[in-house]
Amino acid sequence: MPWWGRERDGIEQIQSGGAPFGQIRILVVGDSGVGKTSLVHLILKGCSIAHPRPTVGCAVGVKHISYGSASMSSNNLKGDGENDFFVELWDISGHDRYKDFRHLFYTQINGVIFVHDLSQRRTKASLQNWVAEIASTGTFSVPLGSGGPGGLPVPYLIIANKTDVSSNQRHASSGNLVDVARMWVEKQGLLPSSEELPLIDSFPGSSSLLAAAKEARYDKEAVMKFFKQLIRRRYFPDEQPAPSPWHVPPVPNSEEHLDSQFFSSFRVDKPVLHSQRTYAHSYSFQRFSETRSSESDSSKLEIAEINY
């Protein structure tokens, strides 16, 4: 079958004219007001949003990125080994009024970005509730075989926001989180040297995500790596890095475990993106329903599966 006619796991057919090769879906969740919409706007547009409105239900933004794969090098449209993908960012309202039906948006998830507000400690603690809610009601694309922390079977990223209004908390808590995150990646052998890993203690100085965006000096590389990892997992599983021989410490439901996924540096990337629209559509995909004995399986999650 010719490459442009191949369909696998929802891959969109490629047509001459630049239709995307495929798409991945990422939920952006966290309590109301932590800054999810601001973050999505920043990722999509490369600039801050002055007065974000509270999200009604869910808003979907789409980022268009290129991904290069060895298997595409000889037959891709561009001829340069890269093809285009859509990254859907599903910005879920954190307001309680949507609690009863927001699970309708948890369909065919490839990854999750959790956002919390450093000035509101409870927003970090409540990430566990978000994990549990998504794990128990969501359907997942390319789920991890053994389940993940809290039963969440897809890779995730945690972003701490509002460092400007909580510089004390930031310094008290995030430094060692970044160390742990760096250690993870280095042990994975994913990066030849730590210089290539943009894991710094949040934004430079005491600036916030918004301030950093205003000054156009935020580092988005970690987020882009996350996106590309999800593309690879879905469309090029044969190109996954070799599994790591070591595992996540057995703390699947603890805050510390979530902390260890704290990647918070950003850098400006060319804003290619574009559409943001209100989404009020529910799908009826098959639910992911793998049976797992969560505690033991979760504790053995391969780092390679959930890290960059």
Ligand SMILES: Nc1nc2c(ncn2[C@@H]2O[C@H](COP(=O)(O)OP(=O)(O)OP(=O)(O)O)[C@@H](O)[C@H]2O)c(=O)[nH]1
């Ligand atoms: N000081 C500061 N304020 C921020 C930052 N990020 C977002 N905000 C503000 O926080 C408020 C809430 O931001 P949103 O992006 O709407 O938060 P949300 O998580 O999408 O909220 P919901 O739609 O209710 O779930 C807005 O007034 C933002 O301007 C930041 O880094 N620092």
